[in-house]
Amino acid sequence: MAPWNRQIEVMPTDELRQLQYRLAKSLIRRLYETSEFYRRRMKEHDVRPDDIGSLADIGKLPFMYKGDLRDNYPDGLFCAQKDELVRYHVSSGTTGKPTVVGYTRQDIENWSESLARAFSSCGLGRGDVLQVSYGYGLFTGGLGVHYGAERVGATVLPTSVGNTERQIELMQDLHTTAIACTPSYLLHMGEVAEKMGVSIKNDTDLRIGILGAEPWSEQMRGRLEEWLGIRAYDIYGTSELSGPMFTECSEQQGIHIWGDIALVEVVDPETGEALPPGERGEMVVTMLQKEAFPLVRYRIGDITVLDEEPCACGRTHPRIRRIQGRVDDMLIVRGINVFPSQVEHVLLEIPEVGRHFQIVIDRKGALDTMLVRVEVSEEAFSDKITELMVIKKAVEHRLKTTLNVAVGVELVEPGTLPRFEGKSKKVVDRRSL
Ligand code: DLL
Secondary structure, eight states: OOOSSHHHHTOOHHHHHHHHHHHHHHHHHHHHHHOHHHHHHHHHTTOOGGGOOSGGGGGGSOOBOHHHHHHTTTTTTOOSOGGGEEEEEEEOOSSSOOEEEEEEHHHHHHHHHHHHHHHHHTTOOTTOEEEEOSOOSSSHHHHHHHHHHHHTTOEEEOOOSOOHHHHHHHHHHTTOOEEEEOHHHHHHHHHHHHHTTOOHHHHSOOOEEEEESSOOOHHHHHHHHHHHTOEEEEEEEETTTTEEEEEBOTTOSSEEOOTTTEEEEEEOTTTOOBOOTTSEEEEEEEESSOSSSOOSSEEEEEEEEEEOSOOTTSOOSOEEOOOOEESSOOEEETTEEEOHHHHHHHHHTOTTEEEEEEEEEEEETTEEEEEEEEEEOHHHHTSOHHHHHHHHHHHHHHHHHHHSSOOEEEEEOTTOSOOOSSSOOOEEEOOOO
C-alpha cells in the first residue's frame, strides 16, 4: 500500500538515523532547559545535553518508570503551559493514582499523522467506513483511532464499545468496511452476529480489522481472518505514548514504529542492558517529538523483539514483533489495564474484608470476566447473610468504579484462600487464546 508520507516512510536508513539524532538532541536540550524533573534526573546521573554526541549516547540517559508517572501525578511531568493543552486522557496506574497525559495541538497532530501512516499501510483510506468500537472518553483508543481515520479520509462510525446488536445492524446498514476494536470484542461480535442470523463474512462488507489494546496471537488472527473474511492487523500503543500509534503494514510482519516519532530500544529486563535486534526483551521508548508529555527511555513493560531488517513493503522504519507479554503484573481485562495492586488498594480500604484475596480471570464466550475472591474479616463473617450481601455489593461497586471494569466478588471464609511462602500468586488467569 502506498505510503501516506513518502518522504519520511521510505527514507534511507542512515538519513532516518540522522533525523532521529537531531530530534533526540533537541528534545534533550529542551527538557534540560525547561523541565525540573528531567534536569534533576540528568544531573543525578551526571549527563548533560552536550554529552549526547550520537544516537547511541541516548543510552547514557537514565530510564523512566511507571513509578515516575505515579509520583508526579497529576501533571508534574508536563512540559507545556496549561493553556497550550488541548486535551487530557487518563489511564489506570499501578495504585489508586491514574496516569494523566496532556496533549498540545501539535501532539494531537503528530498522533494523527502516526496513525494516518499506519492506516494507509494497511490499506485503509478514502471510501472506507471505519467502525470505531474502542471506548471513547478517558481511554485513548476511541478518539485516537478516530482522528487518524479522519486524517486518511475514511468515514468514521464512532460506535464506541458495547451495544453489540446495534453495532451489527449499523455495520450492515452503513456498509462498514473496517473495524477497530479489541480482538476479543470482535470475536464476541462475530458470535452475537451469528445468533442474530448474520454472517459477518457473507452478509457485511467488512474487510479489515484493526485489532489491539490487549495481547493476542497468530492463532487468533488466523481464526478471525478465516471466520469473518477479513485481514486482521495488529495495532499497538499505550496511553503514555499518546494512545494507539503504530500498526502492521499489509505484509503483516511486525509493527512499524515510525522512527521520527519514537526511538525504540529493547533491553534485558533484569539488567537494563541494550539487546541487539532479534533478541527478546523489554521495550524502552523515547518519544522524539512530544511537547506536553515527553518520555525519555521509558520502560514500557512490554516484551518484544526489535526487527531492523527492511520490510518488503519498502518502508525503512524499524518494526517490533507482536507483543509477547509483560514484565510486570499488569492484566488486561476487556482492553482495560488492571493492576493487582489497585485491587489490593481498594480492598484495604474496606474494613469488613481481610487482606487475603485472589483474582480469577476467565473468558466466557469471547469476553473476559474478572472475579475477586476475598476473605471477609472474622467479625463480618459472623454477620447475617443479608449483611454479607450488602458488603459484597459495596466491594463490587468500589472495585468497578476504581478499575472501570465490571468485577464479580465472592466473599469467602477467613483462612480459606491459599497462603504463600515468598512471592504470592494473587492472579489465576484461565484465559487461553
Ligand atoms: O491500550 C492504547 C491502545 C488503544 C492500543 C487501542 C491499541 C488500540 P493502555 O490502556 O495504556 O493503552 O494500555 C497499554 O496495552 O502496554 C500493552 O501491554 C497492551 N497492548 C496495547 N496494544 C497491544 C497489542 C492502549 N497490540 C498496554 N498487543 C500496553 C499486545 C497490547 N498488547
